[in-house]
Amino acid sequence: MPVRATKRGAARVPFPHGADADVLICGASFAGLTVARVLRSTGARVLVLDRYEVGERQTSACAAPTEWLRNLGLEASIRQTFDSLLVHTPGIERARWALPFSFSTFDYRQLCALLFDQRGEAEFETAKVEGRTGNTVRTDRGDVRAPLIVDALGWRRVLGPGDNFQPPDGPLSRGLEVHPSGVGDDLELWIDPRYVDAGYGWSFPARDELRIGVGSFDPHDPVKQPTLRLLEDVAAEPHGYQGNWIPHRIRPATEDGVFFAGDSAGHCLPLTAEGIRTAFYFGIAVGRELRAVLEGRQDRAQALKRYHAFSGSHRWKYEAIYLSQQSIRHLHGRPLDTLTRIFTRPRVSNWTFRHYLDIAPPQFAVPAPPAAVRTAREVAA
């Protein structure tokens, strides 16, 4: 578990002269830590940067398919597991959708620590990443040069060329949640214009706390008042706000020689705002391509091309989900209730959710490569 708080002020010393790396991974959350995990035992100098200590800042409700967590060796971070969704609409008090696989809520700090433990020799430093020129990344602690650079910094896509979106303009959703103490048995969703027109509210229990929030697919819609309304309705206290922008359109996964994974590439799934397993999935894909470069099986240009094509091959699925996301704001009244009821049929929910899981299937995760065996000379040094 990380015990230090992020270094600030005088403690934030400049990098030693020539802070170079073979691979520079910017961002130490779901996507970035997964890339580092795949590069374990390559013998390369892998440097991971984040402006906060690993696991310090949770930004999501932290629910993911259980099988993904298990396959990545992260099951110790699981807090609660669910095999159905309880859905509420204005016309239906309770509709239960059975799931063909389970979701688990987890402890963010613990999950990051477990993932970080699988990184092997990769080094970690806290630094705010400010921009990039060619293969040089500028940070508040100085420059770092690396031939292989990964942007896993989230929606801001800091290392992309040109300007990024400026919220609320851009293909972004927004989410806000609170974490009151409490217990619950169900993953609950509210599809209800009383809270939000284009989006949904949720309550995800995590053993002794509830993660309750509202997300909107329209970045102009405020989410604070809707979150407070939902809290009032479920008789919970506003405690521990957290929120973020969520990119809801897939973007090029490589640009100007940089690899993008997770939210920086718009890999979060548009309708559900599920972006943790896809950050794992595309993090693994980047890691595999970089590993092949480090092992001399391909060059950087081939890695960029292959990863770009891999991510691009998912575009049509993302676009299809994006279209359903855009149409949900028109789904009210009887059509919404009818659809909600249809999903209570196990055949329908099994088929749909199975296909949904297959967009980024848990079988993609395999155990981390074994730790490097150090030579006698390295041990002596």
Ligand SMILES: Cc1cc2nc3c(=O)[nH]c(=O)nc-3n(C[C@H](O)[C@H](O)[C@H](O)COP(=O)(O)OP(=O)(O)OC[C@H]3O[C@@H](n4cnc5c(N)ncnc54)[C@H](O)[C@@H]3O)c2cc1C
């Ligand atoms: C309220 C809310 C609830 C959500 N709930 C869920 C959920 O239950 N399940 C799910 O699957 N998805 C959920 N999501 C979406 C999910 O959080 C994201 O898709 C996911 O976090 C993306 O992972 P990532 O590693 O790409 O980016 P992030 O998790 O955003 O990580 C980016 C990392 O980069 C660091 N960073 C950013 N900028 C800089 C900088 N300039 N310099 C240095 N470091 C920097 C950050 O500190 C962070 O560690 C939710 C989102 C929100 C907003």
